[in-house]
Amino acid sequence: MAQPRVLVVGGGLAGLSATMRLAELGVAVDLLSLVPVKRSHSVCAQGGINSVNALTRQQGDSEWKHFDDTVYGGDFLQHQPPVKEMADWGPRIIDLMDRLGVPFNRTPEGFRDQRRFGGTLYKRTAFAGATTGQQLLYALDEQVRRHEASGRVKKWEFWDFLAPVLDDSGHCRGAVCQDLVSMQFRSFPADAVILASGGCGLVYGRSTMSMVCTGSAISRAYQHGAAYGNGEFIQVHPTAIPGADKLRLMSESARGEGGRVWVPRTPQDPRDPRTIPEAERCYFLEERYPKYKNLVPRDIATREIFDICTNEGLSVERDRPCVYLDLTHLPRQELDRKLHGILEIYEKFQGVDPRDVPMKIFPAVHYSMGGLWVDYQRSATGGMEEGSPRNHQTSIPGLYAVGECDYQYHGANRLGANSLLSCIFSGLFSASGVIAGIQPAGRTAGEEPARLFDSALRREQDRHEALLARRGSGDNPYQIHQELGVLMTRVATVVRRNEQLATAYDEVCVLEDRWQRCAVSDTGNWTNQNVVFTKSLGDMFPLAKIILKGALLRDECRGAHFKPAFAVPGLQATDDAARRHEAEQWCDRFAANTARWLKSTVARPGADGHPQITYEDIDTSLLPPRPRLYGLVGADLIEEVWRERQNAAAARGGAAKAVAVTA
Amino acid sequence: MIAPNHAADHPATGDEARTIRVRVLRQDAPGQESYWERHSVLYEPNMNVISVLQRIAAGARSADGRPVAPVTWDCNCLEEVCGSCTMLINGRTRMACSALVDRLLEEQPEEIELRPMSKFPVVRDLVVDRRRLFRGLERVKAWVPVDDSYDHGPGPRISPEEQEDAYPLSTCMSCGCCLEACPQYTKIEPVRRDGESVEDFEQRRQGAFDRGFVGAHAVSQAMLFNAHPTGKMIADERLESLTAAGGIQMCGNAQNCVAVCPKGIPLTRSIARAGRAATVWAIKRLFDR
Numbered sequence: 001m002a003q004p005r006v007l008v009v010g011g012g013l014a015g016l017s018a019t020m021r022l023a024e025l026g027v028a029v030d031l032l033s034l035v036p037v038k039r040s041h042s043v044c045a046q047g048g049i050n051s052v053n054a055l056t057r058q059q060g061d062s063e064w065k066h067f068d069d070t071v072y073g074g075d076f077l078q079h080q081p082p083v084k085e086m087a088d089w090g091p092r093i094i095d096l097m098d099r100l101g102v103p104f105n106r107t108p109e110g111f112r113d114q115r116r117f118g119g120t121l122y123k124r125t126a127f128a129g130a131t132t133g134q135q136l137l138y139a140l141d142e143q144v145r146r147h148e149a150s151g152r153v154k155k156w157e158f159w160d161f162l163a164p165v166l167d168d169s170g171h172c173r174g175a176v177c178q179d180l181v182s183m184q185f186r187s188f189p190a191d192a193v194i195l196a197s198g199g200c201g202l203v204y205g206r207s208t209m210s211m212v213c214t215g216s217a218i219s220r221a222y223q224h225g226a227a228y229g230n231g232e233f234i235q236v237h238p239t240a241i242p243g244a245d246k247l248r249l250m251s252e253s254a255r256g257e258g259g260r261v262w263v264p265r266t267p268q269d270p271r272d273p274r275t276i277p278e279a280e281r282c283y284f285l286e287e288r289y290p291k292y293k294n295l296v297p298r299d300i301a302t303r304e305i306f307d308i309c310t311n312e313g314l315s316v317e318r319d320r321p322c323v324y325l326d327l328t329h330l331p332r333q334e335l336d337r338k339l340h341g342i343l344e345i346y347e348k349f350q351g352v353d354p355r356d357v358p359m360k361i362f363p364a365v366h367y368s369m370g371g372l373w374v375d376y377q378r379s380a381t382g383g384m385e386e387g388s389p390r391n392h393q394t395s396i397p398g399l400y401a402v403g404e405c406d407y408q409y410h411g412a413n414r415l416g417a418n419s420l421l422s423c424i425f426s427g428l429f430s431a432s433g434v435i436a437g438i439q440p441a442g443r444t445a446g447e448e449p450a451r452l453f454d455s456a457l458r459r460e461q462d463r464h465e466a467l468l469a470r471r472g473s474g475d476n477p478y479q480i481h482q483e484l485g486v487l488m489t490r491v492a493t494v495v496r497r498n499e500q501l502a503t504a505y506d507e508v509c510v511l512e513d514r515w516q517r518c519a520v521s522d523t524g525n526w527t528n529q530n531v532v533f534t535k536s537l538g539d540m541f542p543l544a545k546i547i548l549k550g551a552l553l554r555d556e557c558r559g560a561h562f563k564p565a566f567a568v569p570g571l572q573a574t575d576d577a578a579r580r581h582e583a584e585q586w587c588d589r590f591a592a593n594t595a596r597w598l599k600s601t602v603a604r605p606g607a608d609g610h611p612q613i614t615y616e617d618i619d620t621s622l623l624p625p626r627p628r629l630y631g632l633v634g635a636d637l638i639e640e641v642w643r644e645r646q647n648a649a650a651a652r653g654g655a656a657k658a659v660a661v662t663a
Numbered sequence: 664m665i666a667p668n669h670a671a672d673h674p675a676t677g678d679e680a681r682t683i684r685v686r687v688l689r690q691d692a693p694g695q696e697s698y699w700e701r702h703s704v705l706y707e708p709n710m711n712v713i714s715v716l717q718r719i720a721a722g723a724r725s726a727d728g729r730p731v732a733p734v735t736w737d738c739n740c741l742e743e744v745c746g747s748c749t750m751l752i753n754g755r756t757r758m759a760c761s762a763l764v765d766r767l768l769e770e771q772p773e774e775i776e777l778r779p780m781s782k783f784p785v786v787r788d789l790v791v792d793r794r795r796l797f798r799g800l801e802r803v804k805a806w807v808p809v810d811d812s813y814d815h816g817p818g819p820r821i822s823p824e825e826q827e828d829a830y831p832l833s834t835c836m837s838c839g840c841c842l843e844a845c846p847q848y849t850k851i852e853p854v855r856r857d858g859e860s861v862e863d864f865e866q867r868r869q870g871a872f873d874r875g876f877v878g879a880h881a882v883s884q885a886m887l888f889n890a891h892p893t894g895k896m897i898a899d900e901r902l903e904s905l906t907a908a909g910g911i912q913m914c915g916n917a918q919n920c921v922a923v924c925p926k927g928i929p930l931t932r933s934i935a936r937a938g939r940a941a942t943v944w945a946i947k948r949l950f951d952r
Binding site for chain 2: 039040349
């Protein structure tokens with residue numbers, strides 16, 4: 001039997017960690033990427049990577065608490081066994097990356113330093129300067145280069161994944177891909193295909209994501225039948241620097257050091273912000289959240305900034321929504337000492353010194369919690385069973401998904417510094433299962449009938465030729481993409497309303513029709529970026545529909561998915577009895593909502609071109625769901641009532657068990 | 664690269680309604696003649712060269728209104744960490760994402776000039792083939808030679824001073840600015856011969872790369888890993904590579920590399936260290952014979 005061969009699509013943290021482990025286990029790996037793998041989007045991650053560590057452990061932290069924080073932060077929308085396994089692996093992954101030479105910041109004694117991030121009380125986050133993602137990626141890139149030098153890995157950089165190749169039984173036997181330089185097509189027979197292609201930020205036009213994050217690979221897998229989970233859950237970061245080409249992240253630490261968010265009370269006041277008197281400024285976060293002020297939780301800050309620009313018309317600029325993030329009242333030396341790195345980014349890209357002039361910032365699409373639906377095998381200890389071929393397998397057998405492009409770990413909202421962990425973990429952990437799943441029929445890649453690959457390749461070639469041959473309506477693909485981005489950003493980010501989502505869905509269908517008729521301006525067959533972009537734009541529409549339909553149907557608020565019509569307010573009453581009654585009602589409502597909506601959204605491609613949505617129960621066997629109450633009025637009382645109910649339920653369960661034993 | 668056009672987001676108003684003239688050195692494919700093409704795009708505040716190129720790609724017309732194929736270029740992260748978008752902008756090698764139009768117009772008000780890097784074979788327009796750059800990293804074994812990726816506990820203890828020394832070197836994003844500016848790093852562009860197989864050509868090209876100067880970026884990475892407690896276990900292999908053909912001895916000490924590095928990496932310090940280490944190693948080898 002020939003040596004097993006696996007195709008990995010995407011060379012970010014997840015793709016590289018999978019490749020490294022597979023190569024080590026003796027598998028021949030074809031590693032395919034739109035860009036040289038060292039230039040993957042993982043380099044943009046800044047803050048750090050989470051794991052319980054020696055220090056936090058002695059302060060009472062544990063893998064279990066990391067697991068709990070992740071599930072609570074994600075509003076319980078993730079299957080718990082894979083998350084538990086990830087938290088358990090955290091310390092081993094940091095140790096491994098340390099061994100691979102990642103220059104983690106050090107304590108005076110030479111241990112890895114840690115800092116505190118959102119959603120936890122512990123200093124769980126290891127970091128390498130403010131470029132942790134870049135440093136982790138480089139360490140894995142180096143290991144994969146080492147395997148490449150020894151002939152175990154073959155890289156295909158500047159290649160585009162076009163379609164999985166499925167046999168008659170629906171099993172994935174490889175893929176058809178295209179060389180972005182010569183525009184030649186090639187089929188890649190493989191015993192398994194692993195997608196590690198990252199997020200889909202470009203569906204929103206501009207985001208904090210890199211230009212390769214089109215989501216085309218996962219969209220193509222979906223269009224060939226792979227189910228897609230929790231598509232409507234998209235993380236929007238409150239503070240990014242708007243740019244004509246991209247939205248660049250501006251760290252939360254700017255507000256942590258005293259930065260104030262404001263807009264002029266006069267819409268689009270043309271004056272220099274420094275000359276606008278205090279009384280004519282609206283510090284809207286401070287006014288609306290007197291307790292937390294500018295440091296309200298991320299989703300609230302995002303929602304308020306979005307709201308004041310979009311619905312109240314108070315954006316600083318007329319043609320571009322943005323608010324001021326003002327540091328100019330803070331002493332310069334203090335700023336340089338604490339915020340130098342991020343100030344430099346602003347200075348470099350905006351050409352303005354934020355020590356002198358307030359920054360202009362706006363929320364930006366940042367991360368996709370949803371992605372390809374993947375399976376897992378629960379272990380006896382409640383984690384994920386290592387070596388099971390079910391782990392990270394999509395609904396297409398033989399096709400796997402790892403990293404941001406799967407839906408597995410972050411539920412309705414991702415905690416900061418958990419993405420780097422989930423990417424490295426899923427790639428590394430899934431490798432042994434991928435191998436175990438190979439050759440159920442005793443055949444290996446390349447032994448499939450040639451007609452499978454021939455017909456798949458011809459289909460992609462025809463599609464490409466047809467695109468080149470279009471003599472279009474004069475519509476421009478870049479214009480269509482811009483309109484898609486504006487639409488998606490308007491209706492499917494921070495605040496979601498059913499009537500808008502329904503209208504937007506129809507508008508996306510119209511845009512898709514226009515795309516069907518638009519023509520490319522470059523009809524050549526050499527490094528034709530124009531046709532590659534146009535193709536990937538076509539693959540954004542299925543994803544946009546998944547996001548919109550999932551959001552439209554989900555009538556609740558959960559994590560990043562906020563629908564004002566279904567928001568449950570805090571307690572209003574002032575006297576104790578009435579307040580208690582309200583808290584009881586609040587908990588009744590929470591219980592009913594959990595029963596109705598604590599489910600993964602699963603989208604499958606319908607024959608009519610529309611996603612068919614079903615719902616999947618979530619494995620909450622390790623941590624019973626509880627209300628997420630941060631910042632809510634009356635949180636203490638609600639929590640108390642909820643705990644009483646849980647205890648009563650547990651007592652009843654215990655009694656029932658005792659009865660059963662007696663009987 | 665992919666080029667979303669967001670011009671409609673920012674209709675220029677009043678005195679901002681002016682156009683920027685851009686001159687692009689184009690080349691349709693390897694081995695073909697290059698030619699200049701003029702474009703004009705609407706000025707917007709806070710533009711960078713990437714957004715200029717996005718407008719050009721979306722418009723697909725030259726300054727005189729002729730329909731032309733969109734200009735081709737490389738980019739990805741757009742925040743100067745991925746190393747993709749290196750090109751010659753107004754004659755200087757730099758990243759297109761962090762090249763701000765306002766600054767460029769201060770330098771040279773008439774127009775912005777864009778050319779592909781000259782030390783790498785042009786693929787098309789502003790896209791060049793930088794495989795030799797990555798081959799350089801392989802030549803010097805720029806990695807930590809770990810046993811495997813299983814759990815063996817943490818890595819070695821490292822002092823904050825060592826970390827602060829290593830970290831800047833580790834921010835090298837393989838953009839190639841240092842190579843473009845280096846007088847010793849000259850273009851190697853083998854052409855596939857008639858009847859030559861892909862594999863044979865690949866091998867011949869690799870050989871040609873390996874005889875050429877390895878470059879400041881690779882020398883610096885070799886020093887990064889030779890300083891790492893585990894990385895230094897194969898320090899000799901790296902020094903052997905650095906003293907072979909195309910090694911450190913080719914450096915002419917022009918110091919252009921450090922001047923153009925967008926990340927401010929102390930490349931000349933790495934080169935000096937490499938030079939000393941190579942000398943010591945060569946003498947040691949002489950006596951070991």
